[in-house]
Amino acid sequence: MKIIHVIESLAGAGGGLPAAVKSLAVLQESMGYTVGFAATAMKADASASDTGMVRHLKGAGFFASLGRKLAFFRAILAHEYDFVHVHGLWNLSFIAICLCCKLSGTKYVVTTHGQLLSTILRADSFAKRLKKQLYQSIVGKAILRSAYKVHVSSENERLEFLRNPWLAKKVNLIPHIIDPIFFSWRDNDAGAGAGAGAGKFKDILFVGRLDPRKGVLDLIEGFAQSRLAPEWRLRLVGPSSDVAFMDAISNAIAAAGVRDRVLVESPVYGDLRPALYASCYVFCLPSYSEAPGLVNIEAALLARPVVTTPYTGLFDIADSGGVLCGTGAGAISAALNQVANWSPAEYQARSQRIRQWAESMHSLDALVPSWRAFYSE
DSSP: OEEEEEESOOOOSSOHHHHHHHHHHHHHHHTTOEEEEEESSSOOOHHHHHTTOOOSSOSSOGGGSHHHHHHHHHHHHTTOOSEEEEEOSOOHHHHHHHHHHHHHTOEEEEEOTTTTOHHHHHHSOHHHHHHHHHHIIIIIHHHHHHOSEEEEOSHHHHHHHTTSHHHHTTEEEOOOOOOTHHHHHHTTOTTTGGGTTOSSOEEEEEESOOOGGGTHHHHHHHHHHHTOOTTEEEEEEOOOOOHHHHHHHHHHHHHHTOTTTEEEEOOOOGGGHHHHHHTOSEEEEOOSSOSOOHHHHHHHHTTOOEEEOGGGSOGGGGGTTSEEOOSSHHHHHHHHHHHHTOOHHHHHHHHHHHHHHHHHHHSHHHHHHHHHHHTOO
16 A cells, blocks of 8 residues: 655654654554655655655655646556545645545545644634634635545544534544654653652653643643642743743743742753653643643653643543643642642552553554554545
C-alpha cells in the first residue's frame, strides 16, 4: 500500500503536528507500507530525511514551483497512491488536492488535529473566529464530506463530530503515536513510583507552548494559592514568540510572590525530553483546549501522575492515577493540594496506574491494528 501524507510543513524541532505525522509515517513503514510526504508551504527539515523514507517531493514545498505542483497532481490522477492523507484543514492548498482526489477517484483521509474543536475556535479573536467559521462551513465541511475516513486523536473531538450524523460514520478515534524513546526510558527510570521527587525539590512540571490557551497564568496563580511547602517548585518549560505574554508571565510571578519558586525555562527537544519529565514529581497541563495534549501521555509513560483539564479529552485519567480539574486558579490550587497530600504509597500506586493506562492506549500492539483497519478498503 502506498500512502502520501500532505502537510503544510514538516519543519520544526519540537513536537506538535509535524512530530505526530513523522511518527505515524515511521510506524506505517514498519507495517510494510510505502510512505511519502508532500509539504505545501515550507521545505521539510533534516529530521524528515533522517527517517530514510522516500518522499514524492524533495526540497521546497511543492507549491514553490509549478512543475512540482503539476507533477503531484498528475501522480494523484494516475492513481499512484492508494491513499492521500491530509493533515489539517486550514490550508487553501488542501482544497485543490482533495478536489484532485475526488476527480480521480483516489481515496483521501483527513486527520483534523483538533482544528475544529469549539474550544479552540472560542479562544480566537472575533475576526479570526468568524473567518474560520466561514471557511469551515463552506470549505471544511466539503472536504470532510468527500473524505473516505476522518481520523481524530481525542475523545472530545470524537464527541463533537458525532453531533453530525453524516460525519459520525466516518470518524475513527486512534491515539497519536508517541516517540519510542518514552517506551525505552520507562524501564530504566529509577525515579518511577515513590522515588520521584525524593531529592531537594518536588517539581510541578509544565511542558508546552507558553500561551494563554494553556492556562499558564492560572497555573502560576493556582500554585501561589496552594501555599505548598517550600520544597515544591513550579517549572514552566516551553517556547513562546509572544513577548507581551512572556511579560505577563513575569508580572504574574512577581505579583504572586513566588519568584524564587517558579522557573521559566527554554524548550527541551529530542532525546533530552524523557529526562526532563523524569525529574518532576507531578505533571500539570491546565489547558483550555487540547487534542489531546501528548505531553500528558509522555509524562504518564514515565509514571508521573498528571493533573489536567477535561479540555484535553482524557476523560478517564482521573480513574487512572491522575487528577482531572477545572480551569482557573482555584481549581488548580485544589488539585495541587490534593497531590501534596498523597502518601508515598498512594503516589506509587498512582504512578503505576497511570503508566499502565498510557501503555494500554499507545503501545504499538494497540495502535497497529487500528491503523490497518483505518486504511482498509
